[in-house]
Amino acid sequence: MSDKTPVDFWFDPLCPWAWMTSRWVLEVEKVRDIQVRWHVMSLAVLNEDKLDELPEEYRELLETKAWGPVRVVIAAQQEHGAEVLGDLYTALGTRIHNQEEGPGKETVAAALKDVGLPESLMEHWDGTRYEPELRASHKEGIDKVGQEVGTPVIAVPGADGEQLAFFGPVVTPAPKGEEAARLWDGTLAVASVPGFYEIKRTRTKGPDFSNL
Numbered sequence: 001m002s003d004k005t006p007v008d009f010w011f012d013p014l015c016p017w018a019w020m021t022s023r024w025v026l027e028v029e030k031v032r033d034i035q036v037r038w039h040v041m042s043l044a045v046l047n048e049d050k051l052d053e054l055p056e057e058y059r060e061l062l063e064t065k066a067w068g069p070v071r072v073v074i075a076a077q078q079e080h081g082a083e084v085l086g087d088l089y090t091a092l093g094t095r096i097h098n099q100e101e102g103p104g105k106e107t108v109a110a111a112l113k114d115v116g117l118p119e120s121l122m123e124h125w126d127g128t129r130y131e132p133e134l135r136a137s138h139k140e141g142i143d144k145v146g147q148e149v150g151t152p153v154i155a156v157p158g159a160d161g162e163q164l165a166f167f168g169p170v171v172t173p174a175p176k177g178e179e180a181a182r183l184w185d186g187t188l189a190v191a192s193v194p195g196f197y198e199i200k201r202t203r204t205k206g207p208d209f210s211n212l
Helices: 016-031 043-047 056-065 067-080 082-098 105-114 119-124 131-142 177-191
Strands: 005-011 034-040 153-157 163-167
Touching (some): 005 016, 034 082, 034 131, 043 131, 056 067, 067 082, 067 131, 105 119, 131 153
Antiparallel strands (some): 153 163
């Protein structure tokens, strides 16, 4: 068994913010004694009861593009084990966000091929066989932070044995090396304060949603 500190990370491959945060956490893994454990959550599930309140463009994105990728990812987890999620997420995020291919069927099928997973997983694109498992994984993450946030969710063991969980941090570009470590240490410091709720500052630059 690993003696590294487990860091649970919930992601939706559609979300560019989660993608940037995930790249930061992998940088932290190089300089802090942690091990990331990947989990699936779903922006489609999170927003399914409030679609009428969302801007039309975002509503259309959730209705037409958000379900397929997470269905394939949860199927990969169920049929091939949770250990495939990290590499699959990297392959998906690289294609969807870095290479701006978008989250369509061709992109997801290519990502499966990139990591040696069978193309037959694409059969779950429109299927609901693993929807209970998808919803359970989503609920496990979102219950730790509340319905008012989204993806990513991160949870780590606290000093008292209970998990510290938080949304974010939202960061772009993803810091590297000691800068990544400083952000990690600071994030844990504020998250460990009882009653801490939120910190924000003006956003000057963010990821581009137009390719999704």
